[in-house]
Amino acid sequence: MNVALLLETVAADRPAAIAVQDDDGRDSYAELLDGARGLAAWLERAAPPGPVAFVGTNRREMVELLFAAAYAGRTFFPLNFRIKQEEMARQLARVAPTLAMVGERNRDMVTAAARAGAVDCRILTAEALVAEAAAADGDAVTAPFDAAAAALYLATSGTTSDPKFAVVTHGNLFEYVVNTVEAASADAGEAVLVSAPTYHIAGIAQLLGNVFRGRRIVLMSQFDALRWLELVRDEEITHAMVVPTMLRRILDLLDTRPDLAPRTLVSLSYGGAKAPPGLVERALRTLPGQVGLSNAFGLTETTSTVAVLSPEDHRRAIASDDPAVRARLDSVGHPIPGVEVMIMRADGSAAEPDEQGEVCIRGGHVSPGYLGKRAALDDAGWLHTADQGRLDADGYLFLGRRDDDVIIRGGENVDPTEIEAVVLSHPAVSDVAVVGVPDAEWGEAIGALVVGDSETSTDDLQRWVRERLAGYRVPALVHWTEELPRNEMGKLVRRWARQEILVGLDHAEEEDV
Amino acid sequence: MSKLGKRYRCVSCATVVLCLRPSAEEFSCCGETMREKDMEELPSGD
Numbered sequence: 001m002n003v004a005l006l007l008e009t010v011a012a013d014r015p016a017a018i019a020v021q022d023d024d025g026r027d028s029y030a031e032l033l034d035g036a037r038g039l040a041a042w043l044e045r046a047a048p049p050g051p052v053a054f055v056g057t058n059r060r061e062m063v064e065l066l067f068a069a070a071y072a073g074r075t076f077f078p079l080n081f082r083i084k085q086e087e088m089a090r091q092l093a094r095v096a097p098t099l100a101m102v103g104e105r106n107r108d109m110v111t112a113a114a115r116a117g118a119v120d121c122r123i124l125t126a127e128a129l130v131a132e133a134a135a136a137d138g139d140a141v142t143a144p145f146d147a148a149a150a151a152l153y154l155a156t157s158g159t160t161s162d163p164k165f166a167v168v169t170h171g172n173l174f175e176y177v178v179n180t181v182e183a184a185s186a187d188a189g190e191a192v193l194v195s196a197p198t199y200h201i202a203g204i205a206q207l208l209g210n211v212f213r214g215r216r217i218v219l220m221s222q223f224d225a226l227r228w229l230e231l232v233r234d235e236e237i238t239h240a241m242v243v244p245t246m247l248r249r250i251l252d253l254l255d256t257r258p259d260l261a262p263r264t265l266v267s268l269s270y271g272g273a274k275a276p277p278g279l280v281e282r283a284l285r286t287l288p289g290q291v292g293l294s295n296a297f298g299l300t301e302t303t304s305t306v307a308v309l310s311p312e313d314h315r316r317a318i319a320s321d322d323p324a325v326r327a328r329l330d331s332v333g334h335p336i337p338g339v340e341v342m343i344m345r346a347d348g349s350a351a352e353p354d355e356q357g358e359v360c361i362r363g364g365h366v367s368p369g370y371l372g373k374r375a376a377l378d379d380a381g382w383l384h385t386a387d388q389g390r391l392d393a394d395g396y397l398f399l400g401r402r403d404d405d406v407i408i409r410g411g412e413n414v415d416p417t418e419i420e421a422v423v424l425s426h427p428a429v430s431d432v433a434v435v436g437v438p439d440a441e442w443g444e445a446i447g448a449l450v451v452g453d454s455e456t457s458t459d460d461l462q463r464w465v466r467e468r469l470a471g472y473r474v475p476a477l478v479h480w481t482e483e484l485p486r487n488e489m490g491k492l493v494r495r496w497a498r499q500e501i502l503v504g505l506d507h508a509e510e511e512d513v
Numbered sequence: 514m515s516k517l518g519k520r521y522r523c524v525s526c527a528t529v530v531l532c533l534r535p536s537a538e539e540f541s542c543c544g545e546t547m548r549e550k551d552m553e554e555l556p557s558g559d
Contacts, residue, residue, distance in 0.1 A: 001533060009517040009535070145534070178531060180557040183518030209557060212518060294557075308556040336556045 001174040003151055004070040004143035006212040007033055013184040014214050022060050022219040029214070035064045037138025039130075040071035046132070047099035047122050051075040051153060053092070054198070055110050056103030057221035061126040062198060063207060065101050070170070071141050075150040078199040081106050082488065085113045093117035095153050095165060095371065101129050147171030153371055154201055156300045165371035168201070172303040175364035176205060177212050179338035180305070186215040192239040193231055195220040195246065200489055202272050202296075205304030206241050215239065225249040229260040236264045241296070243272035244279055245490035251279075251286050261288050271296035271305070273491035274399065276431060277424060280329050284318050297332035297399070301376055301383055303365040307341065307397050309333030324392075331396040339363040342382065343391055351390070356400060359389040405494060407436035409444050414473055419446065422468045423475070426461060428453040433484050433497040437477060447501040448475035451484060479504035515540055521547035 007029070010019075015030035027035065043052065052069045054062050054076070062078075069076040077095050079088060081103065092114050100123045102110045107125055114121045124132070152168040192210045194217055196203035210217050218235050220228065223246050231237060242250065247270050254261060262268075268291050270280075275295070283293060292311025298304040309332055317328045335341045340362045343351040351357040360382040367383075369375040377383055388400035400417060407414040416434035423432045431451035436444035450461065458478040465474045485496035515521065517535040522528070523542035529550060530540055540547040 005517055005535075174533070178518050178533065180555050181518070182552045182555065183516065185552050305557070310556060334556070 001147040001170050002070055002143035002145055002149075003170055003173050003177075003208060004036070004067050006174070006177055006208060007036065007067050008143075010184050010211060010214045017188070017214060018216045019211065020060050020063050020217045020219060022058070023221065025060065027060055027064075032064060032067070034138065035130075036067035037071055037141040038136045039064055039068035039133045039138070040141045041138040042133035042136035043068060043072045043074065043099065049074070050098030051077040051095055053077045053079060053095070053097035053100035053121070054102075055079045055081050055088075055100060055106045056126065057081065058194060058198060058203070058219040059103075059126060059221065060219065061101065061130050063217075063219075064130075066198070066204070066207070070151060071138075071143050073144045073146075073149065075153055077153045078197075078204070080155065080197070080199045080488075085109055085116065088113035089117035089119075091155060091165075092119045092121065097121050100124070101126050147174065148368075152201075152204065154199065154204075154300050164373060166201075166300045166367045166376075167369060167371055168300075168303055168367050172365055172367055173205070173208060175338055176303045176305070177208050179365075180336055181209045181212045183212055184214040186210075186213045189236070190238045191216040191218055191235055193218050193220060193228070193235070193237045194241075195223045195228060196241060196243070196272070197488065200272070201298070201300045201304045202241065202243075202489070205298075210239075225253045226257075226260075229253065229257070229262065232262045232265055233260065237262070238264055239267045240265060241269045241271070243488075243490035244270055244275040245273075245486060247275070247283060248279055251282055254286055262291065263288060265291050267292050267294065267311070269294040269296045269308075271298065272489035273486070280314070281318065284314060295332055297397070299361075299383075299385060301367045301385075302339070302361055302363075303367065305336060306339045306361055306363075306365065307332045307335050309396075313396075328396050331392075331398045333397065334395050335397070339365060341391065341397060343389060344382070344384070353393040354390050356388055356390050358403070359385045359387045359397070359399065361385060405435075407434075407444050407446055409436070409439075409446060409472060410442045412472055414446060416446075419448070419465065419469065419473050419475065422465050423448055423450065423461065425468075426452075426456070426464050428456040429461070431484050433492055433494060434475065435494050435498045435501065437498055437501055439476075445476045446473065447477040447479070447498065449484060449497045449501055450478060450480050451482065452480070454480040477501055514538070516549075520550040522550045523547050 011029040011033040018026050019029040019032040052074045066076050104125050150167045151170045153165045192215045293314045295309035296305040297307045320326050342360045343357040344360045345357050362381045386403040390398050419434045420432050429452040433449045437447040439445035462474050479501045485493050515532045515536050519532050521530050521540045525543035
């Protein structure tokens with residue numbers, strides 16, 4: 001298997017159809033295929049064997065490079081262009097790409113990072129790289145057929161620790177796509193807006209799935225709510241995927257600009273992070289009725305989506321008076337074909353319906369492991385996600401806290417999500433993150449980073465929690481903020497929240513002095 | 514011919530296979546050529 005075959009299949013079916021477009025132009029499926037094969041032929045002589053990196057915002061040349069790398073048997077390594085130079089140097093040194101395509105504005109920083117990391121990597125802007133490769137003849141290029149070969153190295157989002165690099169194989173990507181997409185099944189008018197970055201598995205999976213479907217792919221270089229709604233209108237977008245933060249910004253804008261309501265959109269999926277309370281109900285109320293909402297849950301290590309809450313599930317839940325059916329808006333739906341989900345007890349046995357345990361995932365989508373580290377799977381092939389969850393009697397998957405998030409205060413295990421639910425129920429609070437912070441007496445103390453009406457006193461908030469939970473669960477440290485620290489996929493980064501509480505504590509002590 | 518990503522169904526025993534490598538050959542099962550299955554709506558997150 002090789003993901004380049006996904007493109008070949010669709011290019012044979014509809015060569016003249018538009019495959020991908022950005023602000024600067026568009027390529028048909030035949031042009032994308034020719035470009036990728038030419039670039040693959042050029043890669044052979046342009047850089048020694050090794051991974052091929054990309055640093056920049058979404059653009060057509062990046063899609064070409066993704067498929068060129070597959071043809072050339074190179075691993076594609078997209079990096080987050082927002083990370084600091086020091087972190088980029090560490091990532092480049094770890095993966096050791098021999099060639100990097102970069103955006104113009106990223107070139108100096110990537111060059112400095114490669115030097116700092118002592119990485120022998122040829123760095124070219126997208127324009128320079130494509131110009132240099134233009135004369136290459138890719139007619140003789142064929143894709144190697146090796147399912148176990150690494151197609152991607154992706155830094156995991158690292159919300160609780162330093163990033164690891166998940167190895168995503170051609171087999172993983174291939175199984176994900178063919179299990180969820182019918183080849184060349186898109187109608188002529190379908191168009192998808194891709195706003196997720198490709199250094200995230202959601203962006204890559206969305207690209208590959210839509211190539212295989214044969215849709216017109218409209219690339220958005222960077223998300224902006226107004227631009228997103230304008231693109232949906234101007235490009236007659238029918239399908240899109242957003243993270244919850246993006247969805248909230250779109251809904252906020254629609255409150256004041258109802259004229260931008262997405263009239264052509266029929267499918268909007270959201271994922272990448274847990275949607276905050278109330279957001280999905282608000283989306284169902286605000287968006288035009290033809291928009292079907294899907295919640296997609298997945299991990300980098302599972303090659304994107306493993307469970308989906310369908311549009312029909314959303315409609316049924318919002319219309320239901322049954323609390324159990326209504327609660328499914330908080331679930332991530334059913335596992336998709338080719339994926340097994342088991343809720344595992346601590347002793348390794350399978351939990352009963354509605355019993356909490358660790359969410360474990362098995363199937364052809366699941367990455368075999370991390371670059372240079374141990375395999376990610378247990379002996380039976382299960383990926384242990386460290387997410388707590390449950391399956392209800394109808395097979396809907398509900399997620400709870402991560403094992404890594406548990407606070408240990410004086411030997412007591414404290415689940416932060418229980419405290420967060422109580423703090424959120426306070427009328428003055430709109431968002432909250434509860435984390436453990438180092439404490440000399442208790443090992444960890446409970447800290448709360450709170451978004452809301454800061455006129456509310458910390459004493460009042462602590463009293464609210466004390467009236468509803470045991471005293472040891474009351475946050476000892478409360479810090480008010482404008483917005484919770486989330487990564488670009490909208491996922492709460494707890495170590496940043498912890499840092500913000502600690503910095504706030506330092507400032508408070510300085511003021512006391 | 515068998516096409517990449519297409520599903521083929523045996524008319525006798527209802528077995529379905531998914532083509533992961535295209536070929537000029539055709540799939541057969543129960544002594545008969547398998548038929549290309551109609552497209553179906555698959556649960557996708559994208």
